[in-house]
Structure formats: structure tokens, C-alpha cells
Amino acid sequence: MERPSKAIRREKSEEAKIQLNLNQQKLVDTELRNAQLRRENLLMEKQILELKLLYWKEKNRL
DSSP: OOOHHHHHHHHHHHHHHHHHHHHHHHHHHHHHHHHHHHHHHHHHHHHHHHHHHHHHHHHHHO
8 A cells, every 4th residue: 555645745746747737838828929929020010111112112203
């Protein structure tokens, strides 16, 4: 039969593994959200640069 202290250690170890998995999932979710925000930011910067280019083309045409 297993000693109670060993069972408690095993239970704590399982809880630690579960917590680690949750933390890793949070990290992955956060990194994914960060990547999505960076992508949106780059698309907005691209739009701004395209508008500036149109402005300067039009200005130089006149």
C-alpha cells in the first residue's frame, strides 16, 4: 500500500503539471493575439504608406 505522503506528492505533481499546461496554453494564446495585432498594425501601416504615395504622386502631377 502507498504511503500517504507519497500519494500527496503525486497529487501535487499532477496539479503542477496541469498548472504548467494551463500557463503554456495562456502563453500560446497571448502570442497568437500578439501576432494578430502585429499583422493588423502592419496592414494599417501599409495603407498609410499607400495613401502617402498617392498624395505625393498627385502633388507632383499638378
